[in-house]
Amino acid sequence: xxxxxxxxxxxxxxxxxxxxxxxxxxxxxxxxxxxxxxxxxxxxxxxxxxxxxxxxxxxxxxxxxxxxxxxxxxxxxxxxxxxxxxxxxxxxxxxxxxxxxxxxxxxxxxxxxxxxxxxxxxxxxxxxxxxxxxxxxxxxxxxxxxxxxxxxxxxxxxxxxxxxxxxxxxxxxxxxxxxxxxxxxxxxxxxxxxxxxxxxxxxxxxxxxxxxxxxxxxxxxxxxxxxxxxxxxxxxxxxxxxxxxxxxxxxxxxxxxxxxxxxxxxxxxxxxxxxxxxxxxxxxxxxxxxxxxxxxxxxxxxxxxxxxxxxxxxxxxxxxxxxxxxxxxxxxxxxxxxxxxxxxxxxxxxxxxxxxxxxxxxxxxxxxxxxxxxxxxxxxx
Numbered sequence: 001x002x003x004x005x006x007x008x009x010x011x012x013x014x015x016x017x018x019x020x021x022x023x024x025x026x027x028x029x030x031x032x033x034x035x036x037x038x039x040x041x042x043x044x045x046x047x048x049x050x051x052x053x054x055x056x057x058x059x060x061x062x063x064x065x066x067x068x069x070x071x072x073x074x075x076x077x078x079x080x081x082x083x084x085x086x087x088x089x090x091x092x093x094x095x096x097x098x099x100x101x102x103x104x105x106x107x108x109x110x111x112x113x114x115x116x117x118x119x120x121x122x123x124x125x126x127x128x129x130x131x132x133x134x135x136x137x138x139x140x141x142x143x144x145x146x147x148x149x150x151x152x153x154x155x156x157x158x159x160x161x162x163x164x165x166x167x168x169x170x171x172x173x174x175x176x177x178x179x180x181x182x183x184x185x186x187x188x189x190x191x192x193x194x195x196x197x198x199x200x201x202x203x204x205x206x207x208x209x210x211x212x213x214x215x216x217x218x219x220x221x222x223x224x225x226x227x228x229x230x231x232x233x234x235x236x237x238x239x240x241x242x243x244x245x246x247x248x249x250x251x252x253x254x255x256x257x258x259x260x261x262x263x264x265x266x267x268x269x270x271x272x273x274x275x276x277x278x279x280x281x282x283x284x285x286x287x288x289x290x291x292x293x294x295x296x297x298x299x300x301x302x303x304x305x306x307x308x309x310x311x312x313x314x315x316x317x318x319x320x321x322x323x324x325x326x327x328x329x330x331x332x333x334x335x336x337x338x339x340x341x342x343x344x345x346x347x348x349x350x351x352x353x354x355x356x357x358x359x360x361x362x363x364x365x366x367x368x369x370x371x372x373x374x375x376x377x378x379x380x381x
Contacts, residue, residue, distance in 0.1 A: 031102040032070040033061045036092055038111050039076060050076055057105050070101045085272035093122075096131045108137035187255035189296050199260075199293035206296045207345065208232065209256055213297045215353045216251055216305045216314060217336030219329045223316040228352045251309060257302045258295035262287040301339045304332045 035057030039050045054072050061069045073088040095101050104126070106112045112135070113119035123142050126133060132143035140147045186192040189209040191202040208229060215225045222244060229242040254261050268283040269275055280286065308314050313325060321329070340346050 030068040033067040034070040037074040085274035260292035
């Protein structure tokens with residue numbers, strides 16, 4: 001019993017205390033070492049970098065007889081401009097505050113933090129806790145007082161480098177857009193060709209675009225258009241399924257009339273520094289290029305279909321229409337008739353659109369079918 005008490009006492013007295021009063025070391029004379037790893041995107045090309053960082057520091061710490069592994073902390077797909085949003089870094093800081101870490105290894109200042117103020121604040125906060133950071137690339141140890149001035153200079157350089165990289169990427173994208181060379185994947189119905197990324201019509205998809213616009217222009221509702229497209233996909237064994245959102249996106253896509261709008265979606269960082277990809281709500285500049293590539297449908301038909309969508313005429317829940325709406329439906333049918341009157345695939349369009357409409361009962365269509373039939377008869381007359 002006395003022997004066990006003595007052992008416990010030795011372990012406690014063997015631990016050193018830092019300036020904050022916290023004990024350091026693991027009680028066996030070994031420093032508790034952690035590693036922090038980070039990559040800023042989730043791209044496949046950086047997956048290897050992240051895994052290699054983690055494996056490198058795990059081996060380094062385990063191979064050093066003066067160290068014991070406290071943990072490997074890694075943020076994958078996080079920007080280094082802010083501590084907010086980096087869960088693993090914050091977990092590491094909490095463990096340092098709890099006295100679980102004595103020394104941190106990281107690849108470079110830019111991996112740790114690109115924001116100058118936050119970087120210096122973190123270094124000083126950790127020094128106050130008795131925790132030193134070793135920046136491997138720069139060969140700096142924050143435990144050495146002489147390195148503090150140099151750390152400030154290098155942190156400034158890291159922040160400027162981050163801004164410079166971002167600005168250079170934006171400049172390169174802008175120049176490509178100005179030259180009419182989109183960086184995004186070509187829209188449905190077109191394909192990108194050659195080193196200059198020239199867009200041209202991709203006929204297998206373009207015929208589906210024409211079918212959708214033909215049916216929309218003839219005032220078939222979304223359900224009928226989806227039925228036709230899905231029957232076509234099933235017949236050709238593509239496996240593609242059309243639902244409401246993709247269909248509406250197709251009928252409002254400027255690429256169908258040969259125009260191009262850049263950065264409809266973009267990558268951005270929120271206020272917590274977390275990286276997202278989503279709808280561009282002013283996060284990035286946009287470029288509009290008219291007549292960028294061959295059109296699949298006319299601007300006139302595109303604009304009329306856009307009005308049908310805006311007036312909710314294409315929605316299947318609509319069963320009654322005003323006189324103005326019926327008049328506009330008649331106008332749309334006239335535009336559609338002119339658009340496809342001499343088209344080689346008009347019989348094909350009529351076949352597929354007629355088959356879809358034939359599967360919608362009169363009871364289901366209600367008064368809407370009567371209104372559409374009335375407008376169609378006026379066009380035929």
